[in-house]
Amino acid sequence: MSNRSGREQVWKAPAGGGKFVQVTKNGGTGPLESPDGRYVYYFKVGLGLWRIPAEGGDERQVLESLGNWNYFALTGQGIYFIPSSESPLSGMDMRSSRESTIEFFSFSNEKIHTVARLEKGPSGFTVSPDGRELLYAQSDQSGTDLMLVENFR
Numbered sequence: 001m002s003n004r005s006g007r008e009q010v011w012k013a014p015a016g017g018g019k020f021v022q023v024t025k026n027g028g029t030g031p032l033e034s035p036d037g038r039y040v041y042y043f044k045v046g047l048g049l050w051r052i053p054a055e056g057g058d059e060r061q062v063l064e065s066l067g068n069w070n071y072f073a074l075t076g077q078g079i080y081f082i083p084s085s086e087s088p089l090s091g092m093d094m095r096s097s098r099e100s101t102i103e104f105f106s107f108s109n110e111k112i113h114t115v116a117r118l119e120k121g122p123s124g125f126t127v128s129p130d131g132r133e134l135l136y137a138q139s140d141q142s143g144t145d146l147m148l149v150e151n152f153r
Contacts, residue, residue: 010042012054023052026059030069035076035129043069049081063105073127079105080115080127080134102134 010023010031023031028042028050039051041062049063049072063081066072071082081103100121105112116134125136 010040010052012040021056023054023056024050024059032072032074034074041072041074041079043072048084049079068124070124073125075127075129075131077131078107080125080131081105082122082125102136 008027008029009025010028011020012023013020023040024042027044029045031040031042033040033054034051038054040054041049041051043066044050047064048061048066050059051062052059062079063072065083066081068082073080082100083103100118101114102116102118102122102125103112104115118136118138120138120140122136122138125134127134
């Protein structure tokens with residue numbers, strides 16, 4: 001990702017060095033390449049998950065209700081994702097304090113089904129390459145402590 005064009009876009013660069021190539025033209029963040037290398041999937045704030053052919057071409061919206069750029073994982077069979085649960089009052093993602101789900105979008109039939117229901121929302125997740133296991137981080141409590149250190153000299 002880079003904003004070298006004046007707007008945050010997805011770029012590619014050869015691992016061995018070379019010329020940078022702009023992939024997206026209409027914004028994007030949090031890119032992931034599909035397992036077969038044919039597409040780049042990326043997030044657009046307020047617009048969900050999009051994809052574009054890795055070699056360039058027309059972009060296409062894949063999912064409308066994606067909560068955040070780190071709330072999706074790709075496999076060869078489809079996309080695991082956490083749908084948006086934005087608070088209309090704050091505009092902030094309220095996932096940490098509410099029940100949440102992990103959904104699966106199948107490439108073969110383009111249908112979505114619920115994979116897991118979570119009591120507390122995760123702060124990101126990943127899926128094993130074979131799609132058999134999910135790993136997510138969950139915050140059970142938040143807060144800070146004020147500590148006093150005496151006689152530290």
